Amino acid sequence: MKAKFLVPLLLFFGLAGFLAFGLTLNPREVPSPLIDKPAPDFSLARLDKPEQTFALKEMQGQVWMLNVWASWCVACRQEHPLLVQMAKQKIVPVVGLNYKEVRGDGAINARGMALEAETAMAIERARRWLSDHGDPYVLSVLDIDGRVGIDFGVYGVPETFLIDRDGRIRYKHIGPITPEALKDVLIPRIEELRRAG
Amino acid sequence: MPVDAPLAMLRRAALTGAVVASVALGGPAWADTAPADPALAPTVAANPALEADTMELAHKLRCLVCQNQSIAESNAPLAVDLRNQVREQLAAGKTKDDVIDYLVDRYGDFVLYEPPFKAVTVLLWLGPVVLLVGGAAWLAFRLRRRREEAAAERGLSAADRARARALLEGGAAGAAQSESPESRS
Numbered sequence: 400m401k402a403k404f405l406v407p408l409l410l411f412f413g414l415a416g417f418l419a420f421g422l423t424l425n426p427r428e429v430p431s432p433l434i435d436k437p438a439p440d441f442s443l444a445r446l447d448k449p450e451q452t453f454a455l456k457e458m459q460g461q462v463w464m465l466n467v468w469a470s471w472c473v474a475c476r477q478e479h480p481l482l483v484q485m486a487k488q489k490i491v492p493v494v495g496l497n498y499k500e501v502r503g504d505g506a507i508n509a510r511g512m513a514l515e516a517e518t519a520m521a522i523e524r525a526r527r528w529l530s531d532h533g534d535p536y537v538l539s540v541l542d543i544d545g546r547v548g549i550d551f552g553v554y555g556v557p558e559t560f561l562i563d564r565d566g567r568i569r570y571k572h573i574g575p576i577t578p579e580a581l582k583d584v585l586i587p588r589i590e591e592l593r594r595a596g
Numbered sequence: 597m598p599v600d601a602p603l604a605m606l607r608r609a610a611l612t613g614a615v616v617a618s619v620a621l622g623g624p625a626w627a628d629t630a631p632a633d634p635a636l637a638p639t640v641a642a643n644p645a646l647e648a649d650t651m652e653l654a655h656k657l658r659c660l661v662c663q664n665q666s667i668a669e670s671n672a673p674l675a676v677d678l679r680n681q682v683r684e685q686l687a688a689g690k691t692k693d694d695v696i697d698y699l700v701d702r703y704g705d706f707v708l709y710e711p712p713f714k715a716v717t718v719l720l721w722l723g724p725v726v727l728l729v730g731g732a733a734w735l736a737f738r739l740r741r742r743r744e745e746a747a748a749e750r751g752l753s754a755a756d757r758a759r760a761r762a763l764l765e766g767g768a769a770g771a772a773q774s775e776s777p778e779s780r781s
Binding site: 427430431499544 | 700
């Protein structure tokens with residue numbers, strides 16, 4: 400009974416604790432419901448050979464990553480050197496999903512543009528960007544209208560999906576990959592998936 | 597931070613906003629005079645019932661880029677894409693539940709403005725009720741105890757009664773002593 404006056408103080412500290420924890424969370428990072436589920440199947444034109452398509456099953460049997468990028472994406476520029484370095488060290492094969500290369504760019508008015516013209520422009524821009532900044536991808540595919548992006552639950556660029564040998568999404572990294580995220584999260588997970596297979 | 601072309605968002609805000617507003621006001625006549633713009637034209641569907649259903653659903657779905665707006669309100673490119681998805685799927689004959697499931701499968705429950713009732717959201721849904729009922733119970737308990745305590749204080753023991761009687765009958769000396777409690781009221 401004597402310590403009764405401490406009750407509001409303790410309640411306050413409890414509440415402050417919850418609020419302090421809330422500050423460490425990032426509301427922009429929405430957990431994906433696709434984790435541990437089969438990656439959505441798709442078939443898209445390749446950037447290097449637009450007359451050919453790439454399908455998910457071509458990567459079956461490998462642990463790999465799908466990296467969503469676009470030349471207009473500023474944050475992609477930030478993570479790109481790391482991807483290039485990863486490719487040099489052969490850490491993991493990375494497939495690029497070029498997301499809404501033309502219509503996603505706020506500087507271009509793609510409305511009313513014919514799909515062929517938009518595709519040609521996307522190829523030209525994406526290739527130029529890769530030759531300027533280095534191409535870390537096994538190959539890139541063109542998601543002109545962003546439909547495959549929606550299937551993967553993409554809501555910003557860049558995003559990276561780690562996919563296992565059976566084609567299941569095992570991890571999603573939202574935003575640019577940082578050296579810390581690579582070392583502390585991605586590489587351990589890649590190694591674990593390789594061991595598991 | 598993921599960046600989904602904020603410039604495009606601003607750029608399209610004015611145009612799409614005007615179209616959305618005209619839909620909200622129910623001006624189908626506008627559709628006939630609208631410029632044939634492939635990116636915007638689907639916003640004003642030829643079928644008003646379909647458009648009403650689309651907008652009803654769009655108001656229930658959260659835009660993941662501008663998180664405090666629904667995809668009906670937001671002009672982020674992703675919101676426009678998702679609105680078009682909703683419209684396309686409804687036009688193809690899917691039910692509203694199908695469309696909601698489609699989006700939840702890809703973006704999770706976060707895409708819903710009204711969270712579903714399930715194990716992890718029990719506290720969210722029932723918490724306020726528990727607090728209300730618990731608070732009311734605590735209040736009732738406190739009030740009853742206070743009343744009991746007050747009643748216990750009002751009741752005089754036999755010894756107190758005898759003393760009171762002695763004071764009342766005892767004359768001036770006793771009256772002066774017992775003055776304090778009553779005289780102030």
